[in-house]
Amino acid sequence: MGDIVDDAQELEYRLRTQSLACHRIRAAELVLENCVECGEPIPDARRKALRGALRCIGCQSELETGSRL
Numbered sequence: 001m002g003d004i005v006d007d008a009q010e011l012e013y014r015l016r017t018q019s020l021a022c023h024r025i026r027a028a029e030l031v032l033e034n035c036v037e038c039g040e041p042i043p044d045a046r047r048k049a050l051r052g053a054l055r056c057i058g059c060q061s062e063l064e065t066g067s068r069l
């Protein structure tokens, strides 16, 4: 039990990711509440400091230090 929440979060994550994929330029101007990578909430301070931040600190640092496209 309890999987309903996980399913809902995954669904929201997928929809959000697909939406962002279609509107990347506009998405950059949005202030998201959740990381597009892991779905974790982005700290309010980070969102204010980095307007348009799409990822949480963990995913962002991983992106910058690790796998780069």
Ligand SMILES: [Zn+2]
Binding pocket: 035, 036, 037, 038, 039, 040, 055, 056, 057, 058, 059, 060
């Ligand atoms: Zn993240």
